[in-house]
Amino acid sequence: MPGEFNLIETYFSNQQANRDDVVLGQGDDCALVSPPADCYIAISTDTLVCGTHFLASACPADIAHKALASNLSDLAAMGATPAWVSMGISMPEVNEPWLASFCGAFFELANQHDIQLIGGDTTKGPLTITLTVQGFVPIGQALTRGQARDGDGIYVTGTLGDAKAGLDIILKTRLSMQADINQTLEKRHYRSTPQIFAGTQLRGIASAAIDISDGLIADLGHILSRSQRGAIIDTEQLPISNELLHFAQSDILARQYALTSGEEYQLCFTVPQQHQQKLEQQLAGIPYSRIGQITNSGHIVLHEQGCEVDWELAGYDHFKDH
Incomplete structure (x- = not known):
């Protein structure tokens, strides 16, 4: 040996x-x-x-x-x-x-x-x-969590929720009837694409940023805590893959997956309105979505079809049993 x-x-x-x-x-x-x-x-x-x-x-x-x-x-x-x-x-x-x-x-x-x-x-x-x-x-260009301001748009790269669905498939707690969808989502759980290029392109544009490792709700919460701000999230704007929609068999469940899925390794970031045009130029060709706006409320508010909803969601916690 x-x-x-x-x-x-x-x-x-x-x-x-x-x-x-x-x-x-x-x-x-x-x-x-x-x-x-x-x-x-x-x-x-x-x-x-x-x-x-x-x-x-x-x-x-x-x-x-x-x-x-x-x-x-x-x-x-x-x-x-x-x-x-x-x-x-x-x-x-x-x-x-x-x-x-x-x-x-x-x-x-x-x-x-x-x-x-x-x-x-x-x-x-x-x-x-x-x-x-x-x-x-x-020097002076690092993205941090603590500079989000009222009115900043909230964005994410890629799609969200696939990693959680992949974990469900791995643990056999929920499966799709289609084997190819199960295989795709399981692969996405393990084989995420780190958003290095997007991160470097956001220097000088984003006011705050974090990677989504514990779920969007939890990780956006870190930005809000450090920035002492709140947020409104339009759940209908969450980017969701066709595979997740097939897997969840429900738009609402798919959006809940997108909000809580850990180990996505996409970026969540905030951008002031004056940098909107520059954002479009810098991230040309990179999939990203605007999902909400920073507020001064001190907490996250979820909107579904224009109405506030209380889904009582939480992110992933490594010290809890799953």
Whole structure:
């Protein structure tokens, strides 16, 4: 059975070309990197745990994509460009076919976004993956959660609700009668597309931004809390895929999925009216939707067909049983 250093050498080292800003990568006590002088470094860490974020039977390639995509999404929410990533992975035992599949998908996504693995650790234990990503954002241009203002439009990229539907399918709590819809939604749960380009295009336009990891209601709530504002959401404007509509068999249920679905990794952002035209120019070709407006009420109000509704919805909480 290969030891730790053989595993690192075989599966994690020398899998990518060196970025110019990586002075010393894997193989020493620390990595050495050289950031641009005119940028802040954006840093985010996320952990995925078997049994909480994925089942033990999940495809290792899907797990790898989900792990890295969720971290890249945090950089997107700050308007940052990816640069480096470190990985800590624990496994109950060495499983080389599992590692080969995991690393193949991990480096495929990493190379798509020019982010280099520069270090980490492997150890024996429950299956857990922890990633720390780092990226660049020009000084004074980082997107944050705390600058939304009255009258700002509220927007989201992509469609919402598919990840929750995919999770229902994985857990077999709800299924579509159509196998192809089940397969599509399950894939969307694991294979989200981090909105890096949209995030960088929103610099200087968006007043606040966040990625949708715990559900739109919960994550928009973070913006409102930091900005000390409220919001009106027009539920009929929520972007919903045809697959989710078929799956839910109800417009209302589909909209509730869209409001509460975690691990979507789309962006929710607010834009002042004076930047509307620039927004249209900068996000040309990127699917996005206006779903509401920032208010001074201090809470979220949901409107359905022009009337206020109380659906008593909540986002995803990793410390609750599901």
